[in-house]
């Protein structure tokens with residue numbers, strides 16, 4: 001453990017990712033924790049866990065535990081236990097699949113039911129995934145905004161495929177939960193999209209080395 005970690009132990013946040021099957025929950029968790037994307041659809045049975053550590057402004061070290069819940073768990077007996085104690089919940093839908101948006105009412109209802117005896121609901125974020133498929137959109141942005149505003153959700157538009165706004169989404173949610181205010185440059189830094197051309201290197205020696213990702217470590221385990 002480094003000195004800075006000794007001085008600043010991680011704040012642990014339990015973040016639950018919910019929504020219909022194939023809306024892209026696992027892809028978001030994999031993109032965020034492993035900076036990776038797989039085209040192949042593999043249904044999550046039960047639950048997967050992912051972990052990512054980040055540092056928020058003010059040198060606040062945060063360990064984000066991502067609970068990726070299979071879309072088939074709605075109506076199952078385990079869902080209550082998965083939601084219980086969550087600091088934040090992502091309600092994820094696929095912008096090209098209207099049903100996945102419509103069904104979020106049921107997922108939200110479940111959260112309210114599980115948390116009815118708690119003083120307040122977890123932070124809830126409405127996450128529109130697959131923004132790279134804008135040309136196939138079936139959920140109007142106004143519908144998204146209305147659902148978010150009426151229920152006090154934060155609102156996010158992301159693509160697990162391209163990575164667009166994924167870091168920003170999780171950073172904003174963590175900051176919101178911990179009551180940390182992000183400045184405009186901090187938000188812009190996360191938003192920046194880096195475009196690069198493919199470069200042909202003449203020999204292996206001139207290939208630049210990848211810089212290790214600082215302050216982040218991630219891992220995965222699965223529970224079925």
Ligand SMILES: Nc1nc2c(ncn2[C@@H]2O[C@H](COP(=O)(O)OP(=O)(O)OP(=O)(O)O)[C@@H](O)[C@H]2O)c(=O)[nH]1
Nearest residue numbers: 021022023024025026027039041044071130160161
């Ligand atoms: N184009 C595009 N495809 C995506 C995106 N995110 C996920 N997908 C694809 O959508 C399919 C479903 O993604 P998953 O991440 O497995 O969906 P899930 O919500 O975890 O599904 P369940 O495990 O059934 O709950 C896969 O084929 C992904 O490659 C995205 O942002 N853009």
